[in-house]
Amino acid sequence: MKIIVCVKQVPENDSVKIDPKTNDMVRTGAQGVMNPFDRNAIETALELKEKNGGQVILLIMGPDSFTEVLRDGLAMGADSAYLLSSKEFGGADTLATAYTLVAGIKKIGKPDVILFGRQSEDADTGQVGPIVAEDLNIPQATFATKVETISATTLEVDRDLESSIQKVEIKLPAEITVRSEINFPRYETPINIVKSFDKPLTIWNEKDLNVDPDKIGKKGSQTIVTKVYAPKKETKQVKFLSKKAGDAAKTIINELDL
Amino acid sequence: MGNQEIWVYVEINNLMVEPTSFQLITKAKQIANGRKVVALIAEPKMSHLESDIKEYGPDEIRILRDERFRGANDEELADALFQVVKRNTPNAIIFPATVRGRSVAPRLQAKLQTGLTADCLDIYYDGDNLVQVKPTYGDGVMCNIICPDKRPQMVTVRPNIFEAKVDRTIKPKIQAAEFEFHEDARSEVEAEEPVDHTSTDLTNAKVIIALGRGAYSEKNVELARQLAEKLGGKVGVSRPLTDKPEFTHSDQIGQSGTTVSPDLLINLGISGAVQYTVGVEKAKKVISVNTNRDAPIFDLSDYGYVGDAGAFLEAMLGNLE
Numbered sequence: 001m002k003i004i005v006c007v008k009q010v011p012e013n014d015s016v017k018i019d020p021k022t023n024d025m026v027r028t029g030a031q032g033v034m035n036p037f038d039r040n041a042i043e044t045a046l047e048l049k050e051k052n053g054g055q056v057i058l059l060i061m062g063p064d065s066f067t068e069v070l071r072d073g074l075a076m077g078a079d080s081a082y083l084l085s086s087k088e089f090g091g092a093d094t095l096a097t098a099y100t101l102v103a104g105i106k107k108i109g110k111p112d113v114i115l116f117g118r119q120s121e122d123a124d125t126g127q128v129g130p131i132v133a134e135d136l137n138i139p140q141a142t143f144a145t146k147v148e149t150i151s152a153t154t155l156e157v158d159r160d161l162e163s164s165i166q167k168v169e170i171k172l173p174a175e176i177t178v179r180s181e182i183n184f185p186r187y188e189t190p191i192n193i194v195k196s197f198d199k200p201l202t203i204w205n206e207k208d209l210n211v212d213p214d215k216i217g218k219k220g221s222q223t224i225v226t227k228v229y230a231p232k233k234e235t236k237q238v239k240f241l242s243k244k245a246g247d248a249a250k251t252i253i254n255e256l257d258l
Numbered sequence: 259m260g261n262q263e264i265w266v267y268v269e270i271n272n273l274m275v276e277p278t279s280f281q282l283i284t285k286a287k288q289i290a291n292g293r294k295v296v297a298l299i300a301e302p303k304m305s306h307l308e309s310d311i312k313e314y315g316p317d318e319i320r321i322l323r324d325e326r327f328r329g330a331n332d333e334e335l336a337d338a339l340f341q342v343v344k345r346n347t348p349n350a351i352i353f354p355a356t357v358r359g360r361s362v363a364p365r366l367q368a369k370l371q372t373g374l375t376a377d378c379l380d381i382y383y384d385g386d387n388l389v390q391v392k393p394t395y396g397d398g399v400m401c402n403i404i405c406p407d408k409r410p411q412m413v414t415v416r417p418n419i420f421e422a423k424v425d426r427t428i429k430p431k432i433q434a435a436e437f438e439f440h441e442d443a444r445s446e447v448e449a450e451e452p453v454d455h456t457s458t459d460l461t462n463a464k465v466i467i468a469l470g471r472g473a474y475s476e477k478n479v480e481l482a483r484q485l486a487e488k489l490g491g492k493v494g495v496s497r498p499l500t501d502k503p504e505f506t507h508s509d510q511i512g513q514s515g516t517t518v519s520p521d522l523l524i525n526l527g528i529s530g531a532v533q534y535t536v537g538v539e540k541a542k543k544v545i546s547v548n549t550n551r552d553a554p555i556f557d558l559s560d561y562g563y564v565g566d567a568g569a570f571l572e573a574m575l576g577n578l579e
């Protein structure tokens with residue numbers, strides 16, 4: 001089974017804030033980590049490989065610094081990795097990102113399964129997976145909580161639709177996005193970390209991919225961000241209660257008529 | 259570039275209309291400014307959910323009817339919707355940002371090669387552009403997004419941000435949409451089991467006792483449940499507690515959980531991270547309990563108790579008797 005996992009690097013939790021005075025984005029903390037949901041996607045891929053044989057290939061679009069995240073994924077056990085990196089890819093929205101990833105997928109050679117995290121923690125759209133599936137004209141199973149092998153050409157996927165659980169039988173090639181509930185991603189072992197440096201990591205730019213320059217990066221994006229700002233928070237005038245729990249409770253019960 | 263219609267995709271869940279769709283019909287009417295609001299539904303033959311939709315007064319209900327929509331996959335739905343959109347390009351299409359909405363909308367977007375903004379918290383028109391307000395980096399940063407050059411403008415909107423309002427002053431025109439159902443056998447829905455959320459339906463709870471990391475203990479969970487029962491409410495949690503045996507993701511309040519709007523919310527041991535607070539902005543009276551007087555949660559509280567969550571719970575239970 002040839003499995004491609006699309007991963008992304010995101011800022012660490014809560015490390016991006018807006019300065020309320022200047023409205024500038026302020027970044028604190030580490031440069032970036034692997035999007036947590038994508039670890040679940042890699043784990044799913046590794047388990048599929050353990051069951052069915054084959055290879056796990058990582059794919060990312062982003063700046064050269066994103067190789068770090070690819071090394072992480074290789075240290076988890078993926079076999080090889082591709083980085084699509086170019087100034088021209090910058091400023092891409094989901095449509096342009098998916099277009100570029102599809103070009104990468106086609107050049108790598110058509111996989112049986114393409115895995116995604118359910119969404120990225122920064123952009124938080126969850127759209128890239130379904131757009132890639134549509135562009136490649138393959139079926140999808142999103143928000144998966146379970147993936148089982150039925151045969152070399154069929155998987156059974158549980159989708160958590162929130163008010164129901166759907167069981168889907170899906171023919172390969174197919175695209176799957178996974179929820180964090182699906183598994184516990186394995187840790188990188190010291191041996192695998194050492195090995196990861198010998199695994200192939202290929203970098204392609206827009207020329208290697210032979211893409212339409214009007215469909216990548218900012219140019220290929222239909223959406224424009226017009227404003228970035230701190231969310232307006234309504235603050236209330238808090239009334240602090242007595243430190244004595246009993247008195248505090250009585251006040252509330254009286255004033256709110258509970 | 260498209261006509262002047264706003265289409266709202268009406269989602270069906272367990273053979274009922276998913277409530278977000280009603281909220282979006284009301285919102286679309288509020289921002290329409292003369293544009294026609296069309297509710298779009300893909301339903302099986304006998305379900306006739308248009309009678310429910312009518313109550314909310316869209317200008318028109320357009321129905322894609324085919325028995326095979328029962329158990330249709332994302333590909334079939336996107337294909338059917340695409341045929342209808344292509345025939346009559348609307349100005350905007352609004353989807354609920356539910357799992358289904360977030361799965362079908364991007365496939366339709368890709369077919370149309372237009373923009374789609376996910377999980378909006380607000381939408382409004384600026385001229386002909388739909389301004390799409392979306393959080394990013396977990397709700398800590400907001401951005402406004404537009405799609406100036408393509409129609410339809412597409413968005414998914416977070417559930418329970420807007421209120422659905424019944425409007426019987428409008429008698430919607432009901433129309434059949436022209437399309438052909440193309441079966442796609444590459445993925446088959448084999449079964450769909452409703453999940454019972456009745457024990458934790460936070461969305462409509464009038465009273466919520468919310469537990470955070472600072473209040474967690476087996477005993478406090480028990481006390482919180484007793485208090486919830488006494489006040490006729492439910493227990494909800496912040497994200498860290500969804501890892502505890504007593505709770506699951508469906509108990510979570512906040513950006514990646516449920517948006518709630520109770521009359522009374524009691525926060526216990528919750529710091530007030532924005533990812534939590536966006537989920538409780540609609541709460542009417544808020545009481546917060548925290549050992550740290552500077553905890554941000556107090557900024558959105560009517561009453562504050564600086565002290566231990568367990569002691570507060572016991573005092574409440576003791577005094578309510």
Ligand SMILES: Cc1cc2nc3c(=O)[nH]c(=O)nc-3n(C[C@H](O)[C@H](O)[C@H](O)COP(=O)(O)OP(=O)(O)OC[C@H]3O[C@@H](n4cnc5c(N)ncnc54)[C@H](O)[C@@H]3O)c2cc1C
Nearest residue numbers: 396470471472496497512513514515527528529533549567
């Ligand atoms: C993309 C993303 C999405 C997220 N979505 C959500 C979401 O939907 N919902 C959510 O809740 N979080 C979400 N989070 C996590 C969020 O950022 C916070 O980490 C989380 O809300 C913190 O939970 P907490 O307040 O319970 O815990 P903490 O921040 O650890 O706060 C514990 C509080 O308890 C107080 N305390 C300690 N002891 C006591 C005591 N004995 N009695 C009373 N008070 C005490 C402390 O002073 C402190 O203020 C998300 C994060 C990201 C990045």
Ligand SMILES: Nc1ncnc2c1ncn2[C@@H]1O[C@H](COP(=O)(O)O)[C@@H](O)[C@H]1O
Nearest residue numbers: 006060061116117119120125126127128
């Ligand atoms: N730049 C990227 N490179 C590779 N994969 C990506 C990229 N952006 C998003 N993805 C994948 O798409 C998923 C959904 O991301 P998003 O649509 O941004 O929420 C992520 O979990 C990744 O699997």
